[in-house]
Amino acid sequence: MLSNQENKKICFIAVNSAWYQSNPALYYLRNALEGLPYHFEIYEFIPDEPLFDVLSTIVSSKADILCFSAYIWNQLYLKLLIPEIKKLLPETKIVIGGPSALGEDYKLNDSDFIVKGAGEGVFRYLAENNFSLEGGIYEVPAPSLNTLPFLYKEEDRAALEGKLVYYECSRGCPFHCIYCLSARDNRKELRFNPESSEDRTRLYDEMEQLLTLKPRTVKFVDRCFNLNPDLAHLIWDYVIQMQADCEFHFEIFPELLKEEDLTLLAKAPAHRIRLEAGVQTVNPDIAKACGRSSNWEKAKKSLAFLCEKTQVQLHTDLLAGLPGQSMASVLHSLDELASIFPDEIQLGSLKILPDTPMYDLAKQKHYLWLDTPLWQVLRTDTLSFAELSTLNALSKILNLYWNKKEFNSEWRTLLDSGKKASQLALSLLAYHQENHIPLHSISRQERYNIFAMVSNL
Incomplete structure (x- = not known):
């Protein structure tokens, strides 16, 4: 069953969304080969790279097995590359x-393998069988997250230095938001038990190893x-006390923040912690229709504290196109979020992702959306294409x-005087459109001139 493994070479190939990204899946699969006599290499590309150049690199590797991670941002590229x-x-x-x-059709043949679900168990199974099994779809239970070895090795530093490096302490999500790929993920796995001294030691050791990268x-x-x-407190407390030159990014559910969380986060030095708060909407009925429990007033107080009393960088997300959402509702959410002055506001468009409950609901309600990645919504039962186009431009x-945080004091003065963030943003958009000014790649001086003119400061 394991004969000739020592002569086989495996290449793990990622097509990341940007040059500074990395792909943890490849490192998990690499580690799944532990104890098996394969040779392996890891290659990481981005979709902007010419297909011919990527092909040249892959072909010159002389690999027997090529492994790919498919995501919404690289799916189209892989559908061109693999054939x-x-x-x-x-x-x-x-x-x-x-x-x-x-x-998706990647033009595979009968000897190729598609991995369903978490890949560590499947890949180990295929490797132990010398990849000689009949091709097709395979699903094998993955080892528990708390049993997996630390993701990275010392030799990975050359590939990961200066990049965004991923790390996980849990798998699964209890909220089941209908538009999310985790909507049907019922796992409840923790990598560390915060009450275990052994696990705490292992956690701190892995945190230090991350810094060496x-x-x-x-x-x-x-x-x-x-x-x-x-577990969050253990990690935040350790991160706050570390001697580190990098930033640590955490995605949080703002309604769950408690006073002790805020007190701890207030101790964080500048440029150490970045929080991403997925607000999506401040309307409780719309949130409920998405499978989310929402208490905006509670979340607002916590997020305002982070903005006013801490040095944490706060990135906030809103979504346009949610079930039952009107233009006025999106703009109200923007105004509410802007009133606490987060560092960043991302106004995204709903994606109708296959294999999510939102996909089924969108069909029932006769939504229109792009048939190719990123499956951006084009029309809902309550938002027209023109309105979604405006919101997309508003983002x-x-x-x-x-x-860009160039006009922080100006925004604060305007909002404190009673102006609405949405009104000013729409006025800025109108000025750009009327004067045929692009919504990107304009100089800081031009931004200043436009902002001053539109805001009448």
Whole structure:
């Protein structure tokens, strides 16, 4: 069953969304080969790279097995890349996994493998069988998260230095928001038991190992990092006390923040902690229709404290296109969020992702959306295409005039005087459109001139 393994080479291939990104899935699969005599290499590309150049690198690797992680941001690229690989390397086997591995035609053949679900168990199983099993879809229970070895090795530093490095302490999400890929993920796994001294020691050791990689940012991929407050406190407290040159990014559910969380986060030095708060909407009825429990007033107080009393960087998310959401509702959410002055406001458009409950609801309500990644919504039962186009443009205005933090004092003066953030943003958008000014790549001086003119400061 294991014969000739020592002669086989495996290449793990990622197509990341940007040059500073990395792909933790490849490192998990690499570690799943522990004790098996394969040779392996890791290659990471971005979608902007010419297909021919990527093909040249892959073909020159002379690999027997090529492994890909498929996501919404690289799905189209892989659908172009893999068929060309099959032309040039007809005997090379493909293993593809990830959220976008199923339901798409990558032009695989009968000897190739599609991984369903978490990949560590499946990949180990295929490797132990020398990748000689019949091709097709495979699903094997993955080892528990708390049994997996630390993701990275010392030799990974060359590839990861200066990049966004991912790390996880939990798998699964209890909130089941209908538009999220985790809506049907019922796992409740913790990597560390905060009450175990052995686990705490292992956690601190892994945190220190992360620093040796010299990352640009350490991003915890937990869907709701503060779901387990004891573990969150351990990590935040350790991060605050570390001697670190990088930033630590956590995605939180703001309604779960408690006074002790805020007191602890107030101790964080500048540029150490970045929190991403997925508000999405301040309307409780719309949130409920999405499967979210929402208490905006509670969340607002906590987020305002973070903005006023801490040095934490706060990134906040809103979504346009949610069930039952009107233009006025989106703008009201923007005004409410702006009133607490977060560092960043991202106004995103709903994505109708396959294999989510939102996909089924969108069909029932006759939504229109792009049929290709990123499946951006085009029309809902309550928002027209013209309104969604305006909101999409408004998100770019926020990037130009809010998220760059060049006009913080001006925004505060305007909002404190009674002006609405949405009104000013729409006025800025109108000025750009009337004067045919692009919504990107304009100089700081031009931004200043436009902002001063529109706001009458």
